[in-house]
Structure formats: structure tokens, C-alpha cells
Amino acid sequence: MHDCSSQQLELKGSIYCGLGFSCDNDCILCVANVSEKHENMSTSDMIAYFDRIIENEELTIQLSGGEPTLRNDFLYLIEYLSVKGPKITKVLLSNGRRFSNMDFTAKVAAFPPVCVLVPIHSCEPGIHDMITRRPGSFNETVLGIRNMLEYKMIVIPKIIVNKLNYKLVPEFVEFVAQTFPECRAVGIDTMDLLGSAGANKEALKVKHTESAPYIQKAIDVSLKYGLHVSVIYMPFCLLEEKYRKFISPDQSIVMYKDPRDERVEGNLTKERGTVDACGGCKYLGECPGTWYSYFKEFGYDELRPILQ
Numbered sequence: 679m680h681d682c683s684s685q686q687l688e689l690k691g692s693i694y695c696g697l698g699f700s701c702d703n704d705c706i707l708c709v710a711n712v713s714e715k716h717e718n719m720s721t722s723d724m725i726a727y728f729d730r731i732i733e734n735e736e737l738t739i740q741l742s743g744g745e746p747t748l749r750n751d752f753l754y755l756i757e758y759l760s761v762k763g764p765k766i767t768k769v770l771l772s773n774g775r776r777f778s779n780m781d782f783t784a785k786v787a788a789f790p791p792v793c794v795l796v797p798i799h800s801c802e803p804g805i806h807d808m809i810t811r812r813p814g815s816f817n818e819t820v821l822g823i824r825n826m827l828e829y830k831m832i833v834i835p836k837i838i839v840n841k842l843n844y845k846l847v848p849e850f851v852e853f854v855a856q857t858f859p860e861c862r863a864v865g866i867d868t869m870d871l872l873g874s875a876g877a878n879k880e881a882l883k884v885k886h887t888e889s890a891p892y893i894q895k896a897i898d899v900s901l902k903y904g905l906h907v908s909v910i911y912m913p914f915c916l917l918e919e920k921y922r923k924f925i926s927p928d929q930s931i932v933m934y935k936d937p938r939d940e941r942v943e944g945n946l947t948k949e950r951g952t953v954d955a956c957g958g959c960k961y962l963g964e965c966p967g968t969w970y971s972y973f974k975e976f977g978y979d980e981l982r983p984i985l986q
């Protein structure tokens with residue numbers, strides 16, 4: 679079943695690596711749907727996979743899950759990647775809860791990822807916990823971020839914009855700036871309506887044209903505090919011109935949920951982007967467009983191709 683080849687994979691850009699499928703949250707907006715049961719790769723399979731990518735010099739590996747820090751061998755795996763693949767850039771995607779344990783945080787900080795992306799679903803604890811479906815998760819995540827910052831780790835809190843929180847995106851940025859002054863950046867992500875998010879889409883989906891004014895206000899708040907801000911997968915044409923530079927360009931990410939997935943061999947999945955309705959827009963090639971799951975839900979009527 680698993681290809682144990684030791685042949686090196688030559689990769690550039692970013693790869694998304696699902697380290698483990700379990701999670702201590704059960705977010706209604708999770709694209710992975712952690713309640714589906716998958717078997718994690720064993721430690722030795724994981725190491726065999728790392729050995730195949732370890733020579734790459736221009737590679738970022740996004741360690742995700744589920745919640746990757748829940749693996750019993752998590753500390754071993756990040757130490758292995760750090761020591762054997764020092765040229766690889768490690769980014770960790772985590773709900774932050776395990777970092778509420780200071781001892782665990784100290785151990786990760788010995789082999790720190792270049793940054794840790796942590797979702798905070800709202801500055802209102804009740805909304806965050808409603809989205810994670812885990813009471814108390816907000817407090818643990820906040821403590822986890824606090825601990826990582828104590829150890830000088832770089833943390834980027836991010837919000838995944840949906841119907842339950844879009845009006846509070848500016849307050850989210852204000853909260854980050856006030857609570858974690860050491861943070862230098864925040865992320866504002868649009869939502870992919872797959873997995874649990876797809877199953878709960880009626881409660882979550884919001885049109886980009888509705889959330890855009892709040893995202894623009896949130897950018898203003900970021901600028902007030904000198905915070906770097908990245909908006910992910912929002913079409914250029916849906917923000918006013920002065921805000922478009924805060925939209926991240928499309929990244930070439932090899933998307934796969936599991937290194938056993940044969941797509942890692944080079945067949946990229948395309949899950950988002952611009953579409954035929956963009957016509958002759960001058961931003962084609964630069965604009966990231968948005969999620970295809972979003973277009974499937976709302977169509978293309980919001981797009982306003984910019985011709986000159």
C-alpha cells in the first residue's frame with residue numbers, strides 16, 4: 679500500500695503535510711473533518727517520508743493535521759526534521775492548546791518552526807468555543823499563544839471568516855494587538871467549504887461582498903498597530919484598490935492530506951483560483967481568486983473583472 683521508496687523527491691514551494699488526523703477540537707469549519715477516522719502514518723513511515731524530502735533547499739513544509747501536536751512522536755519528528763533537514767522551512771499549523779503546557783512549549787521551542795499559525799475564531803470566547811465545539815478551548819489557546827511568545831516563538835493568530843464571526847474581524851485584530859503585543863502579524867482567511875465546513879455550510883457561509891467591509895476595517899486596525907496582515911483567497915476585485923496589496927498572491931502549495939497520498943509525487947490538486955468569469959481582468963495571474971467550493975455555493979456574480 680505505502681510506497682517505501684527512498685528516492686528523493688525534488689520539491690519547491692510549499693507542501694502541506696497532515697501529520698495526524700485526531701484533534702482535541704472538533705471545529706464546525708474544519709476542512710479535514712476530524713471526526714472521520716483515518717489511521718496516522720507510523721513514526722517510521724513518517725521518517726521515511728521526511729528522508730525523501732530532506733535535501734530540498736527551497737521547500738516549506740506546513741505541518742498540520744488534524745492537530746499535529748497530539749502525535750506522541752511530535753517532538754521527535756520536529757527534532758528529526760530540524761536536525762536532518764535544516765534547509766527546510768517548517769511552518770506549524772496548530773490550535774495552540776497543547777502549548778498551554780509550559781513544559782511541552784519549552785521542548786518545541788528548542789526546535790522552533792519558523793512560525794506557528796493559530797486560529798482564533800473570535801475575540802469572544804463563547805463564539806470561539808461554539809465553533810471549536812470544545813468549551814474552554816479559547817482559554818487554552820490564548821494561554822498556549824502566551825507561552826509560545828514567552829519562549830520567543832513566532833506566532834501568527836488567524837481568523838477564518840464565516841457568518842458567525844465576520845462582523846467581529848476588526849475586533850479580532852484589536853484583540854490580538856492588545857493581548858499579544860509581541861505578535862507582528864495576523865492572518866485573515868476566507869473559508870473553504872469542504873469537510874465539516876461543507877456539512878455546516880448553511881450556518882457558516884457568508885458572501886465575500888458582505889464580509890469585505892469588515893475585512894477592510896480589520897486591515898485599518900492592523901495598520902494602526904503596525905501589524906502585518908495577510909488576507910487569504912479573497913478576489914482582488916472585491917476589496918477597494920488600496921486594500922488589494924494585503925491579499926496574498928496564490929501560493930503553489932502541493933495539497934495532500936497525507937504523505938501516503940500519491941498526489942505528492944507531483945500531480946497538484948487545484949482547489950482554488952480564478953475562473954473563466956474573470957474574463958480579461960488585468961489582475962489575472964496575480965489575483966488568487968477564491969475557493970472553488972465558494973464559487974460552487976455562490977456562483978460568479980460578485981466578480982467584477984477590472985479591465986484597465
Ligand code: SF4
Pocket residue numbers: 913914915916952953955956957959960961962963965966967968981982983984
Ligand atoms: S475578476 Fe477574477 S482575476 Fe479579476 S480581481 Fe476578480 S477574481 Fe481576481
